[in-house]
Amino acid sequence: MALLSVNDLSISFGGLKAVSNFNMQLHKNDLAGLIGPNGAGKTTVFNMLTGVYLPTSGDIQLDGKSLVGLKPYQINHRGVARTFQNIRLFNDLTVIDNLKIAYHSHARYGLLGAICRLPGFYAGEKEIHEKSMELLKIFKLDHKYDELAKNLPYGEQRRLEIARAMATKPRILLLDEPAAGMNPQETHELMELIRWIRKEFDLTILLIEHDMSLVMGVCEIIYVLDYGQIIAIGTPDEIRNNRRVIEAYLGEEAS
Amino acid sequence: MEVFLQQLINGISLGSIYALIALGYTMVYGIVQLINFAHGDVYMVGAYLGFFATAILGWPFLPALLLSMVVCAILGMVIEKLAYTPLRNAPRIAALITAIGVSLFLEYGMMLLVTPQVRTFPQVLPEVQYKLLGNLVITNRQIIILVVTIALMLLLQYIVHKTKIGKAMRAVSHDKQAAQLMGINVNKTISATFAIGSALAAAAGVLVGIYYNAINPLMGIMPGLKAFVAAVLGGIGIIPGAMTGGFLLGIVEAMVSGYGKSLYRDPVAFVILIIILIVKPAGLFGKNVREKV
Amino acid sequence: MMSMFERKIGRQIGILLVLAAVWGVIDFMIKGGILNPYYELNLILIGINIILAVSLNLINGFNGQFSIGHAGFMAVGAYGAAMITIKAHLPFVIALLVGALLAAICGILVGLPTLRLRGDYLAIATLGFGEIIRGLIVNIDYIGGAYGLSGIPKLANWTWIFWLTVLTVLVIWNFVNSTHGRATISIRENEIAAEAMGINTTKYKVMAFTIGSLFAGLAGGLHAHYFYTIQPNTFNFLKSFDILVMVVLGGQGSITGSIIAAIALTIISASLQKFAALRLVIYALLLIIIMLFRPQGLMGTKEFSLKMFRKKSKDKEGKQHGTAIGQ
Ligand SMILES: Nc1ncnc2c1ncn2[C@@H]1O[C@H](COP(=O)(O)OP(=O)(O)OP(=O)(O)O)[C@@H](O)[C@H]1O
Numbered sequence: 001m002a003l004l005s006v007n008d009l010s011i012s013f014g015g016l017k018a019v020s021n022f023n024m025q026l027h028k029n030d031l032a033g034l035i036g037p038n039g040a041g042k043t044t045v046f047n048m049l050t051g052v053y054l055p056t057s058g059d060i061q062l063d064g065k066s067l068v069g070l071k072p073y074q075i076n077h078r079g080v081a082r083t084f085q086n087i088r089l090f091n092d093l094t095v096i097d098n099l100k101i102a103y104h105s106h107a108r109y110g111l112l113g114a115i116c117r118l119p120g121f122y123a124g125e126k127e128i129h130e131k132s133m134e135l136l137k138i139f140k141l142d143h144k145y146d147e148l149a150k151n152l153p154y155g156e157q158r159r160l161e162i163a164r165a166m167a168t169k170p171r172i173l174l175l176d177e178p179a180a181g182m183n184p185q186e187t188h189e190l191m192e193l194i195r196w197i198r199k200e201f202d203l204t205i206l207l208i209e210h211d212m213s214l215v216m217g218v219c220e221i222i223y224v225l226d227y228g229q230i231i232a233i234g235t236p237d238e239i240r241n242n243r244r245v246i247e248a249y250l251g252e253e254a255s
Numbered sequence: 256m257e258v259f260l261q262q263l264i265n266g267i268s269l270g271s272i273y274a275l276i277a278l279g280y281t282m283v284y285g286i287v288q289l290i291n292f293a294h295g296d297v298y299m300v301g302a303y304l305g306f307f308a309t310a311i312l313g314w315p316f317l318p319a320l321l322l323s324m325v326v327c328a329i330l331g332m333v334i335e336k337l338a339y340t341p342l343r344n345a346p347r348i349a350a351l352i353t354a355i356g357v358s359l360f361l362e363y364g365m366m367l368l369v370t371p372q373v374r375t376f377p378q379v380l381p382e383v384q385y386k387l388l389g390n391l392v393i394t395n396r397q398i399i400i401l402v403v404t405i406a407l408m409l410l411l412q413y414i415v416h417k418t419k420i421g422k423a424m425r426a427v428s429h430d431k432q433a434a435q436l437m438g439i440n441v442n443k444t445i446s447a448t449f450a451i452g453s454a455l456a457a458a459a460g461v462l463v464g465i466y467y468n469a470i471n472p473l474m475g476i477m478p479g480l481k482a483f484v485a486a487v488l489g490g491i492g493i494i495p496g497a498m499t500g501g502f503l504l505g506i507v508e509a510m511v512s513g514y515g516k517s518l519y520r521d522p523v524a525f526v527i528l529i530i531i532l533i534v535k536p537a538g539l540f541g542k543n544v545r546e547k548v
Numbered sequence: 549m550m551s552m553f554e555r556k557i558g559r560q561i562g563i564l565l566v567l568a569a570v571w572g573v574i575d576f577m578i579k580g581g582i583l584n585p586y587y588e589l590n591l592i593l594i595g596i597n598i599i600l601a602v603s604l605n606l607i608n609g610f611n612g613q614f615s616i617g618h619a620g621f622m623a624v625g626a627y628g629a630a631m632i633t634i635k636a637h638l639p640f641v642i643a644l645l646v647g648a649l650l651a652a653i654c655g656i657l658v659g660l661p662t663l664r665l666r667g668d669y670l671a672i673a674t675l676g677f678g679e680i681i682r683g684l685i686v687n688i689d690y691i692g693g694a695y696g697l698s699g700i701p702k703l704a705n706w707t708w709i710f711w712l713t714v715l716t717v718l719v720i721w722n723f724v725n726s727t728h729g730r731a732t733i734s735i736r737e738n739e740i741a742a743e744a745m746g747i748n749t750t751k752y753k754v755m756a757f758t759i760g761s762l763f764a765g766l767a768g769g770l771h772a773h774y775f776y777t778i779q780p781n782t783f784n785f786l787k788s789f790d791i792l793v794m795v796v797l798g799g800q801g802s803i804t805g806s807i808i809a810a811i812a813l814t815i816i817s818a819s820l821q822k823f824a825a826l827r828l829v830i831y832a833l834l835l836i837i838i839m840l841f842r843p844q845g846l847m848g849t850k851e852f853s854l855k856m857f858r859k860k861s862k863d864k865e866g867k868q869h870g871t872a873i874g875q
């Protein structure tokens with residue numbers, strides 16, 4: 001059975017049908033791509049999957065349970081984490097605090113423990129700190145743990161956002177243009193990183209990306225959206241040679 | 256029924272005042288997304304200017320009204336230039352706190368200048384009461400308030416829809432960047448908006464002086480807040496909304512007082528505010544928009 | 549792990565000893581008649597203002613909400629506590645507790661419906677609520693109506709106020725420096741991201757608002773039982789603005805900043821007592837100038853500590869090699 005199954009998902013803003021009848025089946029450990037020209041509705045799909053927007057119709061099921069109508073934080077608790085196209089870090093906080101916040105739902109002490117500083121508080125904080133440092137190491141940000149997030153270079157901000165999403169211990173990771181603004185070298189490293197975390201954390205990943213070398217390089221299955229509708233699904237090779245896909249992209253370039 | 260009609264008349268007069276002040280709130284909010292807390296105090300300054308012109312210079316009503324409007328228009332522009340322009344790209348909260356600061360400054364600066372004492376307006380327009388049906392009464396002052404208010408609203412509609420500056424104002428409030436690209440001078444347009452809004456508030460101040468006779472340096476606080484409530488009620492940023500909201504609020508308040516619950520007048524206005532904010536934050540005339548992520 | 553716990557305990561005992569010494573010396577001076585009653589009064593006001601400023605800072609500074617109705621919750625606490633001692637003749641502790649809890653309940657009632665409003669709309673809603681609370685008090689004759697309530701027993705004193713101020717700061721400090729505090733702060737930083745990272749933003753907004761209101765209520769109870777008479781107008785929005793100025797001046801998001809600002813502004817307003825209008829003109833200019841030139845306030849979101857001075861010299865070296873990355 002599919003881990004995430006999306007059935008006939010649609011949403012309109014006023015008169016505009018931003019996404020219509022979107023269907024998708026993600027299985028455990030899939031690494032899928034979602035591509036399409038600007039304004040195709042890719043981010044809108046993410047926003048529906050994570051509860052930011054309420055779909056006009058259709059259903060999203062995780063492990064057979066519907067996610068529609070849940071708040072974003074509840075969906076995160078069910079195991080779906082994401083990054084944002086326009087980076088949304090906690091800018092004025094340190095790198096490590098960005099991660100610690102994401103660990104919040106897994107903290108092992110309560111309000112009383114915090115206010116009265118019971119021994120459990122110190123143990124809990126120690127654990128959060130160590131786990132956060134471990135993740136930072138994986139994302140090669142540990143030496144910058146004490147810097148403000150806003151002072152990191154762009155590529156590192158993107159990496160920090162992924163690390164932060166990972167701190168919520170997701171089963172499914174949604175990445176919205178993770179390579180945007182990165183140079184080829186950084187993009188290449190990111191590809192390696194994405195492959196590695198999928199294996200290491202037994203993750204299912206869906207990513208939106210305009211950088212075709214990245215999408216074709218890491219994704220095993222690709223969904224192509226155009227004007228809110230799926231126009232093709234397939235392996236990188238199939239997609240590369242799909243006439244409708246080429247037209248959709250050429251059409252965009254021609255205009 | 257008679258109480259109702261009488262309070263309706265009183266409510267329309269009070270509502271005219273709220274509407275005039277609310278217009279400035281709404282226009283400024285529409286163009287720079289700032290709750291200009293100091294707006295109620297501009298109205299207070301307008302009342303004092305009216306007092307100065309009539310009581311000290313001995314001017315008649317209309318010239319006093321004009322003087323007050325012109326001076327307050329300048330005051331509005333000065334406030335905007337000194338306090339708000341530097342913060343245009345700062346977080347909105349910073350601008351809001353500054354507005355609170357400007358408000359306190361005008362209130363207590365005025366108090367230092369003219370003492371907290373309540374001043375009585377001279378009888379520039381001796382009151383004449385006209386009997387309608389039964390005991391129903393309307394005064395010449397109420398008529399003048401309504402006439403002046405309607406005249407100013409028509410003038411405002413003309414300015415906003417028919418003049419170049421009005422078109423610029425609409426363009427800037429719609430999309431600042433685009434307006435700038437189209438060659439509109441955004442700074443000048445914002446200045447003009449403050450000037451017009453402040454002039455309307457000044458007119459309300461003079462009218463209130465004539466209607467209630469008494470003015471003091473803190474008189475702007477409550478009407479200012481209530482005019483804001485009126486603007487939110489109608490849908491902030493929407494000019495007809497502010498007019499409707501102002502009249503509605505004035506009438507509701509007059510009814511509450513008329514039916515013997517005058518101490519509940521202030522809380523009622525705020526209860527309306529909270530209900531509107533919860534049920535329809537965009538106001539009666541507004542559309543709800545959601546944030547893009 | 550236990551050693552870290554013990555080290556922390558050691559430091560806390562040290563702080564406690566310093567506080568006890570401050571309290572003891574001043575208490576001795578008050579009881580011995582060495583301290584002029586005027587200074588005592590100002591120490592009391594400083595304590596109450598610290599409670600108010602630190603609790604509002606939790607809402608405005610740490611949580612990034614914008615409340616300008618804090619005096620309303622203070623009023624609830626003041627009237628609630630006063631009713632318990634006057635009408636029910638219960639002990640002072642219970643009165644303070646009831647006052648604070650009533651204020652907290654009002655906080656929840658206000659918070660639940662309004663906290664989804666953004667920034668300036670929330671501000672105006674809280675201001676509205678403050679005025680509604682005041683308007684209701686004016687209309688209830690049983691609690692003195694517009695004339696206010698007098699004959700409240702003078703039960704609060706230096707000891708009560710000092711230790712309750714310490715308690716307030718401690719509770720809010722511990723809250724802020726925990727995972728719950730980080731959750732609270734994340735909402736200020738980026739609400740959408742916070743929610744996507746699993747933070748129940750509504751819960752933490754209501755929580756910040758409730759804790760803030762609780763302590764405002766406590767300050768109200770102390771105020772009522774020190775000044776033995778209260779009036780609805782004591783708690784109008786000028787009072788709310790007073791508290792706001794302290795938070796903004798000290799730095800939104802800095803507890804020590806609020807404490808320093810509360811102390812400084814209490815002293816300034818005491819010395820301008822005779823010139824009420826002038827005091828407010830100065831406050832007004834202060835607000836405007838801070839916003840124009842130092843919108844982050846004295847401390848920004850940093851906390852005052854002795855380490856700051858040691859770090860300063862290091863910072864200076866760093867600055868010279870500083871790059872423009874991320875500016
Ligand atoms: N909150 C909203 N209100 C109105 N329209 C919206 C909203 N969010 C998205 N849209 C519209 O939906 C369409 C799809 O937008 P979306 O951001 O999903 O595109 P995208 O595929 O992510 O594009 P890009 O590659 O540029 O990021 C666009 O026309 C956009 O303007």
Ligand SMILES: [Mg+2]
Binds near residue numbers: 042043044085
């Ligand atoms: Mg997108």
